Amino acid sequence: MSANPEPATTGKADQPARSGPGLSLPKVPFWAQIVAGLVLGVLLGWLARSQDISWLYTTLDKIGSIFVQLLKLAVAPLVFFAILVSITNLRKVNNAARLASRTLLWFLITSLIAVVIGIVIGLVTNPGSGTGLTPKDGAKPEGAGSWIDFLTGIVPTDVITPFTELNVLQIVFMAAVAGIAALKLGDRAAPILALSESVLELLQKALWWVIRLAPIGTVGLIGYAIADYGWDLIGDYATFTADVYIGCAIVLFGVYPLLLATVAKVSPIQFFKGAWPAIQLAFVSRSSVGTMPVTQRVTERLGVPKEYTSFAVPFGATTKMDGCAAIYPSLAAIFIAEIFNVQLGIQDYLLIVFVSVVGSAATAGLTGATVMLTLTLSTLGLPLEGVGLLLAIDPILDMMRTATNVAGQVVAPLIVAARENILDRDKYNSVHASPIDEESEPREPKKKVAVQAAV
Numbered sequence: 001m002s003a004n005p006e007p008a009t010t011g012k013a014d015q016p017a018r019s020g021p022g023l024s025l026p027k028v029p030f031w032a033q034i035v036a037g038l039v040l041g042v043l044l045g046w047l048a049r050s051q052d053i054s055w056l057y058t059t060l061d062k063i064g065s066i067f068v069q070l071l072k073l074a075v076a077p078l079v080f081f082a083i084l085v086s087i088t089n090l091r092k093v094n095n096a097a098r099l100a101s102r103t104l105l106w107f108l109i110t111s112l113i114a115v116v117i118g119i120v121i122g123l124v125t126n127p128g129s130g131t132g133l134t135p136k137d138g139a140k141p142e143g144a145g146s147w148i149d150f151l152t153g154i155v156p157t158d159v160i161t162p163f164t165e166l167n168v169l170q171i172v173f174m175a176a177v178a179g180i181a182a183l184k185l186g187d188r189a190a191p192i193l194a195l196s197e198s199v200l201e202l203l204q205k206a207l208w209w210v211i212r213l214a215p216i217g218t219v220g221l222i223g224y225a226i227a228d229y230g231w232d233l234i235g236d237y238a239t240f241t242a243d244v245y246i247g248c249a250i251v252l253f254g255v256y257p258l259l260l261a262t263v264a265k266v267s268p269i270q271f272f273k274g275a276w277p278a279i280q281l282a283f284v285s286r287s288s289v290g291t292m293p294v295t296q297r298v299t300e301r302l303g304v305p306k307e308y309t310s311f312a313v314p315f316g317a318t319t320k321m322d323g324c325a326a327i328y329p330s331l332a333a334i335f336i337a338e339i340f341n342v343q344l345g346i347q348d349y350l351l352i353v354f355v356s357v358v359g360s361a362a363t364a365g366l367t368g369a370t371v372m373l374t375l376t377l378s379t380l381g382l383p384l385e386g387v388g389l390l391l392a393i394d395p396i397l398d399m400m401r402t403a404t405n406v407a408g409q410v411v412a413p414l415i416v417a418a419r420e421n422i423l424d425r426d427k428y429n430s431v432h433a434s435p436i437d438e439e440s441e442p443r444e445p446k447k448k449v450a451v452q453a454a455v
Helices: 030-050 054-092 096-125 147-152 168-211 214-236 238-264 268-285 288-301 306-319 323-339 346-358 370-380 384-391 394-419 425-429
Strands: 017-020 023-025
Touching (some): 030 054, 054 268, 054 306, 214 394, 238 394, 288 306, 306 394, 323 370, 323 394, 346 370
Antiparallel strands (some): 017 023
16 A cells, blocks of 8 residues: 555545445445435334334434424525625626526426416315315414515514524525625625625535434434324325325426426436435425525536526525425315315416415425415415414425425526526536535635626
8 A cells, every 4th residue: 555645536426435454335325325214214203103112202303303403503694695695696697687587587487387287286186075184173373474474574673583583584685685785885895705605615514514414314304204193194185195296296307307308408317317416305304495505516517607506596495496385385275275165266276376486485495385385375365274284294295395396496597507508518418426425525616707698
């Protein structure tokens, strides 16, 4: 063995890790760790419920709760600095207004497609029929979303409360104002921008450590869900659960690949190779914001320029919610209307479409979609007690919803970049399926370049 250390190399994440002279241990891919966590969680959850093991039940609950708390710990500062930096990064992009408007347009288009799919599935399957549930089984939520609250709640009363109460929408507002102000100040804001970029890198590095704990968090989250709810509860919601998963699957594996193949004219298979680390982490963590560093990394790896990605992905992580804000509320509204014996008309379905397309920012990238659901129900005039019917099953639904959200947050920038001729197609076509470990490696600093959008 040479006395000199071997030069550092890149792209070697799949090689076995050395554990000593002549010994090597295979590196377990992150996806395999997640699958193992899912299986172990199901087994432990079933054991805790069937054998009534209280300490195991409590342990699973604590493991899952701590993992989610660690993700939420980084949410407030991560959102603020990510949005601020992403807006200021637009100064590096020529024709930035065009790119921003096209990004928003494709967010709206894909949301429209998703909500229509949700409504069609709900009308065909009647998810609320035959469940045995009644209005008495519901419970009114402690807080409810409304258009007045949504509009007035964007502007905070002070700069501290949004961070302590984790009001992501208000944090986004403050970050946007700060970012626009920094753009107007120009060079005088350079020290603040440099500090913000450094803080953002620090937060992302800390979040990587949490992400590496995802397999353990999976054991707790899935195990607690099985131990607490049991298969009987899942059976009561079988049609609704299947509808949500099928609707999300149609969007994730049908609509997105079709748009990539026909509009962006790129290979859908390459998309899934590159984006899979973010999709699988979203499924486990149930947090678009918590997954945001991975989402941004895989989007860059798929050939979208960093200058544009740093704007589009944080923007999407707080507003682009095809699973939580389109498919789910449309199906949930139909489900609750059937339970409460309320007939929905054409105008009601049009309202569902409107709320889903326009009000998706209300979900704000956090785990769960209760705010969006209450906003939809209040707009339709449906009983808010219906929310209580779905809270028990929500964690199981949220995994697939969030995976769909994050996939859409990668697809939209890809489509825009392809149509504006700024997508690196060679990079896209050469992307390989790598474990999450490679995504956590620090990136080489790059020179600042301007991205010219097509006219």
